[in-house]
Each structure stands twice: as C-alpha cells, then as structure tokens.
Amino acid sequence: MSPRTLKIALAVSVALNLFAVTAVTTAMVTRAQVERRIDDDRRAPRENSAFAIVRQLDPQVRQRVRESLRASALAARPDFEQAKAHRREAVAMAASSTYDAARVTALLEQSRAAELRGRARLEADAATLLGTLEPADRTALSQILTRRGRGAARGDGDQAGKRPDKS
Incomplete structure (x- = not known):
C-alpha cells in the first residue's frame, strides 16, 4: 500500500471511530435522561397523594x-x-x-x-x-x-391524559 492510501484509510478509520464514540455517548446520555423522566413520573403522584x-x-x-x-x-x-x-x-x-x-x-x-x-x-x-x-x-x-384518579399513578391523571412537557 502506498503512503497516500494508508493516510486515507487512517482518516476514514478515525472518522468512523469518532462517529461510533459520539453515537454511543449520545445513546447513553439519552437513556439516562429517559430513565430519570420515567422515575420522576412514577414518583410524582405518590408524593402528592x-x-x-x-x-x-x-x-x-x-x-x-x-x-x-x-x-x-x-x-x-x-x-x-x-x-x-x-x-x-x-x-x-x-x-x-x-x-x-x-x-x-x-x-x-x-x-x-x-x-x-x-x-x-x-x-x-x-x-x-x-x-x-x-x-x-x-x-x-x-x-x-385536584382531579386525579388512579391514572395519576401512571402519570396520566392530570390534564385529561396530557403529559406535561419536561424538556
């Protein structure tokens, strides 16, 4: 292989690795945020029961x-x-x-x-x-x-089934 081909292969490899690392990091951060929201939704109605x-x-x-x-x-x-x-x-x-x-x-x-x-x-x-x-x-x-039924335990009690936007 020529030095030019090796340089191109190295650049492609680095780009793919950076893409993979970014994708994995994004997935982990997003998963943590989703889990935190789910925990908050489950916990909130009980705290105000x-x-x-x-x-x-x-x-x-x-x-x-x-x-x-x-x-x-x-x-x-x-x-x-x-x-x-x-x-x-x-x-x-x-x-x-x-x-x-x-x-x-x-x-x-x-x-x-x-x-x-x-x-x-x-x-x-x-x-x-x-x-x-x-x-x-x-x-x-x-x-x-406050109008809350058993649905509040699932997070859909208030606002006639509408979920609050927590973003």
Missing part, C-alpha cells in the same frame, strides 16, 4: 381527617364498582360476535354516570371536611381537590 398530604397535618387533626376520607371512600365505592362493571360489560359486548353499538354506548354512558356520582360524593365530602379545618390545615389539604 391524599395520604401523603394527610401525613403533613397536625397529629390531632390527622386521625379525624383520615377517618372522614376513609368513610367517604367507602360510601363512594359502590358507584365506582358499578362504573367498572358497566365498563367491563361494554368491553365484553364490543368484543363479542353479537356487537350492539347502542348497547355499548349505553353501558359506557352508565359507567361514566356512576363514576361521576362517586367523584361528586368524594368531592362533596372533601368540601365538607375542609370546612371543619383551621386555615393552615385547610390550605394543606386543599390539594385533595
């Missing part, structure tokens, strides 16, 4: 608030169970060979109505409870009125 907020309250008030929230949740439970049952029935009807669009739509509407009844009960009970608290405790506990 109703029970985490209740733990911040004055110990004298904490037990009364817990009992009130628990009683409210138990009272609303049948509505949420009914909503789940209607939704399951709608899914089963949609997957069956005898699909009935009107029935599926009606079941989904019944599911939504039951869920809204349960949510309304929880919110009304929370508003009543907030009225019995001192201003500082009421301010801390007011966060339970």
